[in-house]
Structures are given as C-alpha cells and as structure tokens.
Amino acid sequence: MEENTLHLHEKVKKILYSLTGITLSENKDIMIANRLHKLKRDTKFNGDLDALLQDISKGEFTSEFINSFTTNKTHFFREDFHFLDLKNRVLPTFKSKEIKMYCSASSTGEEPYSMAMTVFEAQEENSCKINASIIATDIDTNVLQYAANGVYRFSKSSKEFPEWIKPQKYFKRRVNKTLASEEILIKIKPELQKLVSFQVMNLNDPEYPFKSEQFDVVFCRNVLIYFSSEDQNAILKKLFKHLKMGGTLYLGHSENPHDLINYVERVGQNIFIKTKEI
Ligand SMILES: C[S@@+](CC[C@H](N)C(=O)[O-])C[C@H]1O[C@@H](n2cnc3c(N)ncnc32)[C@H](O)[C@@H]1O
Structure with missing residues (x-):
C-alpha cells in the first residue's frame, strides 16, 4: 500500500477511535477506502481525502463520518x-x-x-x-x-421470524411497485x-x-x-x-x-x- 494511503487510513482509525471508541482491525483497508470515497461523494466535498479528514478532525461532518464507519448488520429476532x-x-x-x-x-x-x-x-x-x-x-x-x-423490506424466503411469531400481527403490508420490480414493505404497527x-x-x-x-x-x-x-x-x-x-x-x-x-x-x-x- 502506498505511503499516503497508509497515512490516510491511520488517520481514519485515529479519528474513528476518538469519536466512537471503535477499533478497526488491521485487515480493513478495502473497507476504509470504499467508505472514505463514499463519504467524499455524500458530503460533496471538493478537496482531497486528506483535506476532508482534516475538516473532520476539526469537527466538520462528524455525524457523516461516524455514520459511514459504523457496521449496522442486524435482523429481526437475531439469536432468537x-x-x-x-x-x-x-x-x-x-x-x-x-x-x-x-x-x-x-x-x-x-x-x-x-x-x-x-x-x-x-x-x-x-x-x-x-x-x-x-x-x-x-x-x-x-x-x-x-x-x-419502522418500514422494512420483507422477503418471503427470509427466516427472520421464529415460528412463535406471526409477523402479520405486528406489521402492515405495503407493496411498492416500480416498472422494474415489486417489493413487499412491512410497516411496524403503531x-x-x-x-x-x-x-x-x-x-x-x-x-x-x-x-x-x-x-x-x-x-x-x-x-x-x-x-x-x-x-x-x-x-x-x-x-x-x-x-x-x-x-x-x-x-x-x-x-x-x-x-x-x-x-x-x-x-x-x-x-x-x-x-x-x-
Ligand atoms: C452490528 S450492529 C448490531 C445491532 C444489534 N444490536 C444486533 O445485535 O443485531 C452494531 C451497532 O452498534 C452501533 N455502534 C457502534 N459504535 C457505537 C458507539 N460507540 N455507541 C453506540 N452505538 C454504537 C453501530 O452504529 C451499529 O448500529
């Protein structure tokens, strides 16, 4: 990896740790590169990545930075x-x-x-x-x-719900039709x-x-x-x-x-x- 990339990634890790406590492991370089580029696009930042990180360490784009580097994987009744x-x-x-x-x-x-x-x-x-x-x-x-x-995509093949839960009791069903596809959305009941x-x-x-x-x-x-x-x-x-x-x-x-x-x-x-x- 190039010296400059290495330096950028070390900076990301330092800022992320100071803002959230999250410690990124060694093998996360591809993930860091992808998320940094997405962050630059999302914030419509004009300068280079180094300048973007400088602004972030001064308190700009803090939420955008945190939101980019969290991993949010979850599902209903995980570890049921x-x-x-x-x-x-x-x-x-x-x-x-x-x-x-x-x-x-x-x-x-x-x-x-x-x-x-x-x-x-x-x-x-x-x-x-x-x-x-x-x-x-x-x-x-x-x-x-x-x-x-409270609106989620529902996949018929998903095994998210254990057999003791009937999702239809807790969600309203909505169908979202576009020209290309049809997806089922479910909305949590009030x-x-x-x-x-x-x-x-x-x-x-x-x-x-x-x-x-x-x-x-x-x-x-x-x-x-x-x-x-x-x-x-x-x-x-x-x-x-x-x-x-x-x-x-x-x-x-x-x-x-x-x-x-x-x-x-x-x-x-x-x-x-x-x-x-x-
Ligand atoms: C992988 S998800 C786990 C979600 C859920 N608890 C589960 O087990 O399915 C981890 C969540 O932790 C949140 N997180 C990471 N660092 C955090 C921090 N310092 N304070 C609060 N939440 C944090 C992330 O934003 C993310 O949504």
Missing part, C-alpha cells in the same frame, strides 16, 4: 433464544407490572421491535397486561431515523412503535444519561466486538450501573462479560442476571 428467554423467564414475572428495557446498539430497529413483539406475545400467553417501555440507542443517526420510521423510543447515544461517553438501576433488562449485543477488550470492559461496567439487581443482561454470541463475571449469574447462552453491585 434471547427473545424466548425474555418471553418465558423474564416477562411472566412482570404481569400487571412495569418493565423498563434498554437496547444499547439498536441499529435500524429490528432488535428493539423484536423485544416489543416479545412483550405482546408474553401478554397473550399469560393473559395479562405488561407495562413495558424500551429505550433504544445508537451512535449512528441514519439508522436511528430508519428505525423510527401499538408496537409506541413502546420504543429511539435516542442517539455514544457508548464511549464517560457517563450514560440514565438513572442508576433504571432498567430491568439490558440488551448489548454485537456491538462490543467493535471495541478493544479494555473498552468493552469499561462499557459493560457503565451499563451495569443502570441494570437493577436481579435484572438480565443479554450479550451477543461472541461477546463476554469480562470483569462482570463475578457479579452475575449465567442463566443461558450469554444471558446473565445481576447478583451483586460492583
């Missing part, structure tokens, strides 16, 4: 055993009660809406009302806007949307805007993988403060609780109950 655990173990203990849940890297919204659908299923199975609210945050303002809109509020938040911030022990349930899945081990540990400790004693923490399949291990009980695959305050 977590939602089954929420439905079968956690939610029945909140019959006629209030439950506050937090989704800490909600991306385009499929994860918090899956949590909301799970609440509706639990209410039906237990013939009860559960007063649930879900705060969903992400650092990427584009995905938050998409999530709040009763589900009402449960979720989306906010921008950086997990790398020194403190989070929540009360201590605010949440009964915290989802922190498939986001820690973008941070160094030390930063993962720091994020988990901050999140833990906002989880109630006896509350449940769900982590992604390749993530681990680091120093929290002595303060939790493992009750399933990356499912932890808070047993002690740190």
Whole structure:
C-alpha cells in the first residue's frame, strides 16, 4: 500500500477511535477506502481525502463520518433464544407490572421491535397486561431515523421470524411497485412503535444519561466486538450501573462479560442476571 494511503487510513482509525471508541482491525483497508470515497461523494466535498479528514478532525461532518464507519448488520429476532428467554423467564414475572428495557446498539430497529413483539406475545400467553417501555440507542443517526420510521423490506424466503411469531400481527403490508420490480414493505404497527423510543447515544461517553438501576433488562449485543477488550470492559461496567439487581443482561454470541463475571449469574447462552453491585 502506498505511503499516503497508509497515512490516510491511520488517520481514519485515529479519528474513528476518538469519536466512537471503535477499533478497526488491521485487515480493513478495502473497507476504509470504499467508505472514505463514499463519504467524499455524500458530503460533496471538493478537496482531497486528506483535506476532508482534516475538516473532520476539526469537527466538520462528524455525524457523516461516524455514520459511514459504523457496521449496522442486524435482523429481526437475531439469536432468537434471547427473545424466548425474555418471553418465558423474564416477562411472566412482570404481569400487571412495569418493565423498563434498554437496547444499547439498536441499529435500524429490528432488535428493539423484536423485544416489543416479545412483550405482546408474553401478554397473550399469560393473559395479562405488561407495562413495558424500551429505550433504544445508537451512535449512528441514519439508522436511528430508519428505525423510527419502522418500514422494512420483507422477503418471503427470509427466516427472520421464529415460528412463535406471526409477523402479520405486528406489521402492515405495503407493496411498492416500480416498472422494474415489486417489493413487499412491512410497516411496524403503531401499538408496537409506541413502546420504543429511539435516542442517539455514544457508548464511549464517560457517563450514560440514565438513572442508576433504571432498567430491568439490558440488551448489548454485537456491538462490543467493535471495541478493544479494555473498552468493552469499561462499557459493560457503565451499563451495569443502570441494570437493577436481579435484572438480565443479554450479550451477543461472541461477546463476554469480562470483569462482570463475578457479579452475575449465567442463566443461558450469554444471558446473565445481576447478583451483586460492583
Ligand atoms: C452490528 S450492529 C448490531 C445491532 C444489534 N444490536 C444486533 O445485535 O443485531 C452494531 C451497532 O452498534 C452501533 N455502534 C457502534 N459504535 C457505537 C458507539 N460507540 N455507541 C453506540 N452505538 C454504537 C453501530 O452504529 C451499529 O448500529
């Protein structure tokens, strides 16, 4: 790789780390090059990439930069055993009660809406009302806007929904016809949307805007993988403060609780109950 490209990529990594805490691994050069060029097109920046990065380090185009370098892969009911655990173990203990849940890297919204659908299923199975609210945050303002809109492409071949969920209960179907193709769009129904509020938040911030022990349930899945081990540990400790004693923490399949291990009980695959305050 040319000296100048190397220098640009190092600069991207430095800025990205300082703004988000995301650590890009060594083999990400093609990804960095593609995203930098797209960022230049999207911002309609006239100068070269070096000048663009200089402006970004001075505070210009910050959201555009962050939004370009986040990875937002998600889908409804990803790692569906977590939602089954929420439905079968956690939610029945909140019959006629209030439950506050937090989704800490909600991306385009499929994860918090899956949590909301799970609440509706639990209410039906237990013939009860559960007063649930879900705060969903992400650092990427584009995905938050998409999530709040609540419109998704539906593919008949997709296996996103487990057999215990009937998507037609939770979505309105829309057909988007163009001359070339026809796609099915699904829109989250308002009763589900009402449960979720989306906010921008950086997990790398020194403190989070929540009360201590605010949440009964915290989802922190498939986001820690973008941070160094030390930063993962720091994020988990901050999140833990906002989880109630006896509350449940769900982590992604390749993530681990680091120093929290002595303060939790493992009750399933990356499912932890808070047993002690740190
Ligand atoms: C791969 S998605 C995971 C989405 C979802 N949790 C799931 O498991 O399907 C990772 C998300 O983390 C968000 N993210 C990355 N760094 C972040 C930070 N510092 N603060 C908050 N969110 C962040 C990204 O914008 C992205 O939407």
